[in-house]
Amino acid sequence: MSIVLITAVFAALLALVLGFALGFFREFFFVAVDPLTANIREALPGANCGSCGYPGCDGYAGAVAKGEAGTGACTVGGSAVAAKLAALLGTDAVTITPAVSVLACRGSAEHAALKGEYSGVATCRAAKLSTGGTKLCAWGCLGYGDCRAVCKFGAISMGADGLPVIDRDKCTGCKACVAECPQALLKDVPVDRTGAMTRCSNRNPVRGAVRKACTAGCIKCEVCVKNCPVNCITMENGIPLVDYAKCTSCGTCAEKCPVKVMRLLKIA
Numbered sequence: 001m002s003i004v005l006i007t008a009v010f011a012a013l014l015a016l017v018l019g020f021a022l023g024f025f026r027e028f029f030f031v032a033v034d035p036l037t038a039n040i041r042e043a044l045p046g047a048n049c050g051s052c053g054y055p056g057c058d059g060y061a062g063a064v065a066k067g068e069a070g071t072g073a074c075t076v077g078g079s080a081v082a083a084k085l086a087a088l089l090g091t092d093a094v095t096i097t098p099a100v101s102v103l104a105c106r107g108s109a110e111h112a113a114l115k116g117e118y119s120g121v122a123t124c125r126a127a128k129l130s131t132g133g134t135k136l137c138a139w140g141c142l143g144y145g146d147c148r149a150v151c152k153f154g155a156i157s158m159g160a161d162g163l164p165v166i167d168r169d170k171c172t173g174c175k176a177c178v179a180e181c182p183q184a185l186l187k188d189v190p191v192d193r194t195g196a197m198t199r200c201s202n203r204n205p206v207r208g209a210v211r212k213a214c215t216a217g218c219i220k221c222e223v224c225v226k227n228c229p230v231n232c233i234t235m236e237n238g239i240p241l242v243d244y245a246k247c248t249s250c251g252t253c254a255e256k257c258p259v260k261v262m263r264l265l266k267i268a
Contacts, residue, residue, distance in 0.1 A: 036088065037065040043084040044074060049152050051075045051174035064089070072096050076153075076172045097190045099173030101147075101156075101166050104201045105185045106261065107140030108161035111216035123149075128182040136213035139201045141185055147177035193265055195247035196224070196233070196254060198240045200261045205238035218261045224253035 041061035048056035052073035054063055063069035064085060071085035072094035079096045086093040118134045120126055124142040127134050134142055143162035155170035156177060164177075164186075178186045185201055200218040202210045210217035224240050225233045232246035233253060240253075240262065254262040 034065055037061050039088050040064050040085060043077075043081060043088065045077045045081065047076045047152060047172075047174070049076060049172070049174040049176055051172070051176070070094070075099065075174055097192060099188050099190045100168045100171040101173070101175075101177050101186045102189045102197065102265070103141070103164060103166065103185055104187055104197070104199055105139075105141045105163065105183075106199050106216035107135060107137055107214045108159075108163050108216070109143070110161060112137050112140045112214040125180075125182045133183075137202055137210065137217065138213075139183060139185075139203055140214060140217075141183060146180050146182070147186060150176045150180045152176065189265060193244060194249040195244045195265055196242050196249070196251075196262050197265050198242070198261055199263050201239065203238040205235075216259065216261075219259055221258065223256050223258060224262050227252050227256045 038061075041057060044057040044061060046057055050056065052060040052069070052075075054060040054069065054073075060069060060073065064071060071089065071091065072082045074081050074085075075096060075098070077084075078098060079093070082096055083093040113136045114134055115136045116131075116134070118127055118131060120130050122144050124144045124146040127142050127144060132138065133140070141163055143158070145156075145158045145164065147164050148156040148158055152174070153170050153172055155167045155172070157165050157167070159165045168191075173188055175188050178188050183201065187197075189197075198218060200210070200214075200216075202214065202217045204210060205220060207220040210219060218239065220235070220238055222235060222240075225235060229250060229252060230246050230248055232243040232248075233240050234243070235241070249264060251264055254260070254264050
């Protein structure tokens with residue numbers, strides 16, 4: 001009998017044994033899936049983005065079935081999915097307000113100077129850990145696209161100016177980019193929010209000091225605070241903070257801001 005034939009017979013016998021073994025272990029270790037959990041999982045979009053706070057859709061489905069999680073945590077599925085889950089559980093449906101990510105930085109390559117040449121791992125987190133950041137502004141966007149890398153919906157691209165560009169039509173508000181940014185520059189904003197937002201995160205409270213690091217940053221002049229007709233803006237850690245419960249979206253702060261850092265929000 002030739003070596004080729006012996007090898008073929010041995011391979012066939014091995015495959016047969018392994019097939020029986022797999023079948024046995026499948027039955028032996030079989031775990032029945034709760035029908036409710038399976039139905040909930042089927043109703044979820046399957047994005048596995050983690051926006052619900054659980055490790056993927058399977059984890060969230062199990063938590064909902066056990067009563068450990070509410071029906072309104074899936075931002076990707078939104079109110080439609082929340083309604084399906086509520087119907088499966090026999091509870092009242094909840095409304096989920098869609099949200100998108102907004103960048104609180106204007107420190108583009110044109111405006112924010114580098115403090116040196118960085119030759120390490122090309123990620124924002126690595127640059128932050130190894131050098132404290134690559135720009136003179138310690139709070140500015142590092143521009144290596146960690147936010148783009150974690151976005152599962154293709155909603156973020158890197159612009160020619162070195163800053164992330166967010167496609168609001170694709171953004172699901174999953175907050176993956178918000179959690180990933182080591183500079184905490186991305187904010188999760190409801191699409192129906194109106195009001196003003198500060199497009200700078202430089203928390204150096206010294207008036208005008210930011211201009212040495214970024215020509216587009218907030219200069220802490222407090223013009224927005226002094227001119228707000230409803231007194232809804234205060235300075236906190238060197239950044240104008242807007243109280244959205246009071247803001248009327250009048251646009252005065254954006255109009256008066258000498259460096260145009262203040263921006264009126266109306267996402268939808």
